[in-house]
Amino acid sequence: xxxxxxxxxxxxxxxxxxxxxxxxxxxxxxxxxxxxxxxxxxxxxxxxxxxxxxxxxxxxxxxxxxxxxxxxxxxxxxxxxxxxxxxxxxxxxxxxxxxxxxxxxxxxxxxxxxxxxxxxxxxxxxxxxxxxxxxxxxxxxxxxxxxxxxxxxxxxxxxxxxxxxxxxxxxxxxxxxxxxxxxxxxxxxxxxxxxxxxxxxxxxxxxxxxxxxxxxxxxxxxxxxxxxxxxxxxxxxxxxxxxxxxxxxx
Amino acid sequence: xxxxxxxxxxxxxxxxxxxxxxxxxxxxxxxxxxxxxxxxxxxxxxxxxxxxxxxxxxxxxxxxxxxxxxxxxxxxxxxxxxxxxxxxxxxxxxxxxxxxxxxxxxxxxxxxxxxxxxxxxxxxxxxxxxxxxxxxxxxxxxxxxxxxxxxxxxxxxxxxxxx
Amino acid sequence: xxxxxxxxxxxxxxxxxxxxxxxxxxxxxxxxxxxxxxxxxxxxxxxxxxxxxxxxxxxxxxxxxxxxxxxxxxxxxxxxxxxxxxxxxxxxxxxxxxxxxxxxxxxxxxxxxxxxxxxxxxxxxxxxxxxxxxxxxxxxxxxxxxxxxxxxxxxxxxxxxxxxxxxxxxxxxxxxxxxxxxxxxxxxxxxxxxxxxxxxxxxxxxxxxxxxxxxxxxxxxxxxxxxxxxxxxxxxxxxxxxxxxxxxxxxxxxxxxxxxxxxxxxxxxxxxxxxxxxxxxxxxxxxxxxxxxxxxxxxxxxxxxxxxxxxxxxxxxxxxxxxxxxxxxxxxxxxxxxxxxxxxxxxxxxxxxxxxxxxxxxxxxxxxxxxxxxxxxxxxxxxxxxxxxxxxxxxxxx
Numbered sequence: 171x172x173x174x175x176x177x178x179x180x181x182x183x184x185x186x187x188x189x190x191x192x193x194x195x196x197x198x199x200x201x202x203x204x205x206x207x208x209x210x211x212x213x214x215x216x217x218x219x220x221x222x223x224x225x226x227x228x229x230x231x232x233x234x235x236x237x238x239x240x241x242x243x244x245x246x247x248x249x250x251x252x253x254x255x256x257x258x259x260x261x262x263x264x265x266x267x268x269x270x271x272x273x274x275x276x277x278x279x280x281x282x283x284x285x286x287x288x289x290x291x292x293x294x295x296x297x298x299x300x301x302x303x304x305x306x307x308x309x310x311x312x313x314x315x316x317x318x319x320x321x322x323x324x325x326x327x328x329x330x331x332x333x334x335x336x337x338x339x340x341x342x343x344x345x346x347x348x349x350x351x352x353x354x355x356x357x358x359x360x361x362x363x364x365x366x367x368x369x370x371x372x373x374x375x376x377x378x379x380x381x382x383x384x385x386x387x388x389x390x391x392x393x394x395x396x397x398x399x400x401x402x403x404x405x406x407x408x409x410x411x412x413x414x415x416x417x418x419x420x
Numbered sequence: 421x422x423x424x425x426x427x428x429x430x431x432x433x434x435x436x437x438x439x440x441x442x443x444x445x446x447x448x449x450x451x452x453x454x455x456x457x458x459x460x461x462x463x464x465x466x467x468x469x470x471x472x473x474x475x476x477x478x479x480x481x482x483x484x485x486x487x488x489x490x491x492x493x494x495x496x497x498x499x500x501x502x503x504x505x506x507x508x509x510x511x512x513x514x515x516x517x518x519x520x521x522x523x524x525x526x527x528x529x530x531x532x533x534x535x536x537x538x539x540x541x542x543x544x545x546x547x548x549x550x551x552x553x554x555x556x557x558x559x560x561x562x563x564x565x566x567x568x569x570x571x572x573x574x575x576x577x578x579x580x581x582x583x
Numbered sequence: 584x585x586x587x588x589x590x591x592x593x594x595x596x597x598x599x600x601x602x603x604x605x606x607x608x609x610x611x612x613x614x615x616x617x618x619x620x621x622x623x624x625x626x627x628x629x630x631x632x633x634x635x636x637x638x639x640x641x642x643x644x645x646x647x648x649x650x651x652x653x654x655x656x657x658x659x660x661x662x663x664x665x666x667x668x669x670x671x672x673x674x675x676x677x678x679x680x681x682x683x684x685x686x687x688x689x690x691x692x693x694x695x696x697x698x699x700x701x702x703x704x705x706x707x708x709x710x711x712x713x714x715x716x717x718x719x720x721x722x723x724x725x726x727x728x729x730x731x732x733x734x735x736x737x738x739x740x741x742x743x744x745x746x747x748x749x750x751x752x753x754x755x756x757x758x759x760x761x762x763x764x765x766x767x768x769x770x771x772x773x774x775x776x777x778x779x780x781x782x783x784x785x786x787x788x789x790x791x792x793x794x795x796x797x798x799x800x801x802x803x804x805x806x807x808x809x810x811x812x813x814x815x816x817x818x819x820x821x822x823x824x825x826x827x828x829x830x831x832x833x834x835x836x837x838x839x840x841x842x843x844x845x846x847x848x849x850x851x852x853x854x855x856x857x858x859x860x861x862x863x864x865x866x867x868x869x870x871x872x873x874x875x876x877x878x879x880x881x882x883x884x885x886x887x888x889x890x891x892x893x894x895x896x897x898x899x900x901x902x903x904x905x906x907x908x909x910x911x912x913x914x915x916x917x918x919x920x921x922x923x924x925x926x927x928x929x930x931x932x933x934x935x936x937x938x939x940x941x942x943x944x945x946x947x948x949x950x951x952x953x954x955x956x957x958x959x960x961x962x963x964x965x966x967x968x969x970x971x972x973x974x975x976x977x978x979x980x981x
């Protein structure tokens with residue numbers, strides 16, 4: 171059976187034209203933007219040639235703003251839990267306020283699944299429902315999740331949540347249901363079609379531009395150039411998990 | 421011995437009654453709603469009836485683990501054609517009139533797809549917002565619109581326009 | 584050397600009354616399961632911070648005790664102590680029923696217990712949980728074979744080699760159970776290689792305590808003679824195991840106290856943790872370790888059966904407290920994402936998490952014990968597990 175690919179040919183054509191047409195924009199000295207991420211054809215499997223990552227500049231993150239959280243909730247249909255207590259409500263991304271004890275310095279930043287290269291959640295999942303896709307995104311296959319919550323115990327970033335009640339009105343792009351564990355999936359339905367995660371778009375729309383998303387393996391991408399040039403840190407780097415999410419300014 | 425014989429004679433009668441019980445008791449044959457788009461499913465009907473679970477299961481693993489998002493066997497795309505967007509199908513299990521649930525209730529096979537998956541099609545998710553008609557016009561890119569593409573998918577258009 | 588006569592227990596009012604009591608506990612537990620599964624986990628005290636709660640405390644306690652209950656049989660088959668031989672069939676069967684009870688609780692608390700078949704067919708072999716599924720089911724099968732070797736006369740000569748296999752298997756199983764926590768790098772209270780051997784010694788202690796209680800209870804209820812020699816040997820063994828657990832706990836905490844980075848979690852457990860500190864000092868140490876040791880070594884109390892029973896009950900209660908501190912205390916202490924920073928968020932980062940168990944969770948946990956004891960009672964009636972007499976003159980002291 172041949173798979174129909176016309177819609178994707180058209181999209182791919184447009185995007186490649188768009189990419190060629192995009193001029194190099196200068197964002198910062200020595201850092202150039204070379205076109206948007208190209209969507210891969212829908213019938214091609216993902217490969218490890220790409221490694222999706224995020225870079226968050228906490229110096230640009232505003233303390234009272236949670237546009238990223240709201241955009242994520244809207245995109246993924248979170249917040250429709252009517253019966254769960256506050257401690258039971260799932261959150262994919264949250265704003266964390268830090269205060270350095272020794273100096274008093276205050277930092278505000280978003281925290282989500284760090285999409286580790288060596289994810290402990292994938293190691294401990296008994297059925298393999300928690301897994302890392304070839305292009306670096308860590309996902310939960312909710313078809314085989316049995317709801318044991320071992321991944322929630324194992325995650326060093328407290329990124330995972332359990333759906334504590336039966337849900338209705340899920341988004342078509344983010345199926346989620348009672349008894350299964352979920353977390354930030356880097357908006358992979360969007361990314362697979364050449365887009366950006368909702369939080370990144372929202373942050374840019376707010377004017378802060380604290381979050382960048384891109385292919386860490388592509389030396390021409392903005393994120394790869396930034397992490398090669400400026401100092402960035404990974405949270406809990408001592409665990410050796412090599413997260414795909416990096417931070418500047420902490 | 422006599423008792424046993426009598427019991428055995430009753431067996432065919434009991435079996436006949438049991439098998440005709442659905443007709444006698446009146447379990448409604450499902451009123452499967454007509455698809456709202458297209459004239460033909462992506463696979464022949466009898467093939468779909470027997471094998472839709474295999475197609476869906478194979479495709480879900482392809483999508484989840486390999487990122488393959490072709491539309492032919494995608495559950496979301498099934499809903500696009502088979503479920504009208506305005507139908508009040510609220511409820512995570514789907515009401516009896518839902519396209520999937522109606523047959524499954526009759527067949528007595530429980531599905532849990534819709535505990536997680538949306539029961540209604542979400543048209544806005546279909547095509548990426550980058551590709552809007554205005555931008556296409558500006559670039560003079562000749563791509564068919566969504567209705568044409570869907571009809572092609574469903575095999576509606578005459579042969580000449582299909583690739 | 585007199586041959587041991589094994590007999591079934593008889594029915595009667597006491598037996599059926601006991602079954603009815605267990606049945607009530609099981610029914611209550613099933614009602615709790617329906618409530619939790621039908622509505623979702625929002626009806627429980629568990630949340631995204633305290634992920635595993637009271638059901639898991641009971642389940643892990645029962646599973647750990649299960650492998651320890653097999654100890655008595657192993658001492659007979661593997662270590663050749665003849666005094667324990669008559670006790671071996673009871674020990675093996677109790678191990679099976681305790682494991683069944685623990686697994687029942689564990690499986691029924693899953694977010695999607697209807698997907699158990701998925702857990703049996705999709706395996707991620709890097710996960711210790713997946714290995715545990717194999718180890719637990721294998722344990723049930725191996726101990727069933729072991730029981731068969733012990734109960735059927737012409738297979739008795741195979742009971743030693745099968746006993747060896749069962750012994751090694753249960754050591755691997757308990758190591759696997761301890762490693763559930765030992766393998767977690769994320770949480771400060773876990774991520775210690777010591778947890779696996781500590782769980783093994785805990786299993787010795789909890790399993791033997793439950794075995795002693797079942798022995799005392801069943802022999803009293805069926806009016807069978809139970810001699811002092813058997814009880815004295817078991818008591819001394821239990822005292823050694825309780826002291827062993829105390830040793831491991833001591834090493835665990837002293838080592839943690841030596842590392843400045845762990846001072847936070849240690850202060851939490853030992854000093855500032857509220858209910859967890861109480862559970863640790865009062866439940867685990869005082870009630871679970873010091874009081875039983877005092878009873879077991881006291882010149883007069885150690886000779887009284889009632890006090891032995893009390894001592895064993897205290898060990899069980901202390902064991903539950905210990906598992907509670909490990910499982911829930913370990914989750915209550917916040918993850919340390921940003922050393923040197925104070926952290927706040929809408930997702931409860933940086934703060935000690937609270938846990939208020941609901942009745943449903945308690946009923947589910949206790950149901951495990953009910954299942955274990957009910958199945959044991961039925962087994963003791965259906966099979967010839969119990970020696971007709973364990974009086975001193977019927978038992979080989981070697």
